Amino acid sequence: MFVNRQKELRLLEEEYLNSNFRFTIVYGRRRVGKTTLLKEYISAKPYIYFLVTLEALPTVIERFQNLVADFLEDEFLREIKFKSFEQIFSYLVKQNLSKKVVVVIDEFQYLGKLDMSIRQEKPTKISKIVLRNL
Numbered sequence: 001m002f003v004n005r006q007k008e009l010r011l012l013e014e015e016y017l018n019s020n021f022r023f024t025i026v027y028g029r030r031r032v033g034k035t036t037l038l039k040e041y042i043s044a045k046p047y048i049y050f051l052v053t054l055e056a057l058p059t060v061i062e063r064f065q066n067l068v069a070d071f072l073e074d075e076f077l078r079e080i081k082f083k084s085f086e087q088i089f090s091y092l093v094k095q096n097l098s099k100k101v102v103v104v105i106d107e108f109q110y111l112g113k114l115d116m117s118i119r120q121e122k123p124t125k126i127s128k129i130v131l132r133n134l
């Protein structure tokens with residue numbers, strides 16, 4: 001059962017309703033409920049949920065690429081060789097999507113270790129949501 005995160009869910013919904021691209025970081029200690037919150041948030045929306053693991057970068061990129069290909073139902077995408085996450089994101093934003101999609105990157109901190117292009121990204125606006133213990 002999902003409990004007690006109404007405020008955080010509301011903040012995420014506000015992000016979703018914004019008409020611009022949003023980059024939102026959810027912070028909090030281990031086991032505080034970040035993954036649970038995010039899964040609740042995306043449950044009734046178009047989403048791509050990606051869990052970063054400490055595998056080799058090409059493996060992680062390929063896994064993300066295949067998730068995006070599943071979402072877009074784009075078989076051609078599987079055949080492209082990407083060098084970075086940034087390239088996959090560029091591909092995704094160039095699509096003429098009819099619906100807003102939420103891309104969740106869980107354990108995002110691993111990505112900065114694997115893919116330097118992520119750290120160079122400077123989104124215009126970053127929102128932060130900090131989770132405290134329930």
Ligand SMILES: Nc1ncnc2c1ncn2[C@@H]1O[C@H](COP(=O)(O)OP(=O)(O)O)[C@@H](O)[C@H]1O
Pocket residue numbers: 001002003004005028029030031032033034035036037
């Ligand atoms: N809002 C919630 N309601 C009920 N159980 C929760 C809630 N948030 C987290 N939990 C439980 O707490 C544990 C840790 O949550 P998790 O989302 O994995 O934390 P995190 O991703 O921050 O490490 C899980 O067993 C999860 O089911």
Ligand SMILES: [Mg+2]
Pocket residue numbers: 034035036106
């Ligand atoms: Mg988690």
